[in-house]
Amino acid sequence: MKRLSLVLVLALVAASIVTAQDIKVGGVGPVTGEAATFGVSTKNGIMLAAEEWNDKGGLFGNRKVKIIFEDDKGDPAEGATVYTKLIQQDNVVAIIGTVMSKVTLAGAPIAQAAGIPMISSTSTNEMVTKVGDYIYRACFIDPFQGTVGANFAYKDLGARKAAALFDIGNDYTKGLAENFRNQFLKLGGQVVAFEGHPFGATDFKAQLTKILAGKPDVLYLSDYYNDVGLIAKQARELGFKGQMVGGDGWDSPDLVKIGGKAVDNGFFTNHYAAADPRPIVQDFVKKYKAKFGAEPDAMATLAYDAANIMFDAIRRAGSTKGSAIRDALKTTNLNVVSGQVTFDANRNPIKSAVIIEMKDGKQVYRTTVNP
Numbered sequence: 001m002k003r004l005s006l007v008l009v010l011a012l013v014a015a016s017i018v019t020a021q022d023i024k025v026g027g028v029g030p031v032t033g034e035a036a037t038f039g040v041s042t043k044n045g046i047m048l049a050a051e052e053w054n055d056k057g058g059l060f061g062n063r064k065v066k067i068i069f070e071d072d073k074g075d076p077a078e079g080a081t082v083y084t085k086l087i088q089q090d091n092v093v094a095i096i097g098t099v100m101s102k103v104t105l106a107g108a109p110i111a112q113a114a115g116i117p118m119i120s121s122t123s124t125n126e127m128v129t130k131v132g133d134y135i136y137r138a139c140f141i142d143p144f145q146g147t148v149g150a151n152f153a154y155k156d157l158g159a160r161k162a163a164a165l166f167d168i169g170n171d172y173t174k175g176l177a178e179n180f181r182n183q184f185l186k187l188g189g190q191v192v193a194f195e196g197h198p199f200g201a202t203d204f205k206a207q208l209t210k211i212l213a214g215k216p217d218v219l220y221l222s223d224y225y226n227d228v229g230l231i232a233k234q235a236r237e238l239g240f241k242g243q244m245v246g247g248d249g250w251d252s253p254d255l256v257k258i259g260g261k262a263v264d265n266g267f268f269t270n271h272y273a274a275a276d277p278r279p280i281v282q283d284f285v286k287k288y289k290a291k292f293g294a295e296p297d298a299m300a301t302l303a304y305d306a307a308n309i310m311f312d313a314i315r316r317a318g319s320t321k322g323s324a325i326r327d328a329l330k331t332t333n334l335n336v337v338s339g340q341v342t343f344d345a346n347r348n349p350i351k352s353a354v355i356i357e358m359k360d361g362k363q364v365y366r367t368t369v370n371p
Contacts (some may be wrong), residue, residue: 030098076106095118099299108135117310121138146178166195228255229260352368
């Protein structure tokens, strides 16, 4: 009898140890490579959210969230590698990531096949969540963002002739440009040029010369901040004095460092504005500044939101089983920094967008656009 009691005690102790284990969640972002500032912001946002949950007791009352963060380097092949590592070696129960659509499209099928729920913070390409029912995102999608950009250019800026220049090898930039073009034409505008450039290009003058020959009122630049800064400088050098419009890939302090005054009179669609007076926004901005010494950009904000959405789903699921977390994600109705989030049938959030103006080297909130 005593032996049986000892065995029972040992079993109960072992069970309590298992219960108290950390819940491992993967984080993925490009902390090196062409979009490194995005990756750093993404990591910061995820880590801040995890720290806050752990300070409140973690999940299920006694289990801490442990983030295992991997650098995808902005490369699809590297993204596939780190997704595989997180799932097969680290045994994560969920993944928050990644930033760039082209990398997410490489990692999402791996998560889907393994039954591991994932939520991308900022991959806006429409195809991302179509990979499968375990794949979610915290950001609006390119059709919405491209449409908002076209409406703003045509209705608010009064543009009637537009041209687009984008990275031909990037699903995000190409998709955004295509959606802008389609809506601008639908409104009655004219698209005088629609030009792609190769990945890694630094000299865009050949494409810009061809584009400017059509005398566009507005340039639509769907690239990331590093290319946009160079394109803006070269467009101004070639004499373009009009307005430029782009997507959330502009949202980096390095945009002004690279483009200088050339990016003034530029506008871009984004997911949130630090000037939004809502208490949840101002509280987040304050906490982020205190921890990281900088104002959070949209990448940090959406990563923070994505992490909170995932942790909330795990809590409501009451389980670390992939299918249970997936089902909990479906019923999300959560107020996060970038707005009230629910998901549509394709696991895309229903939420608003903002327009940010570049003025005197600074981001200035222009307006909010509802879906």
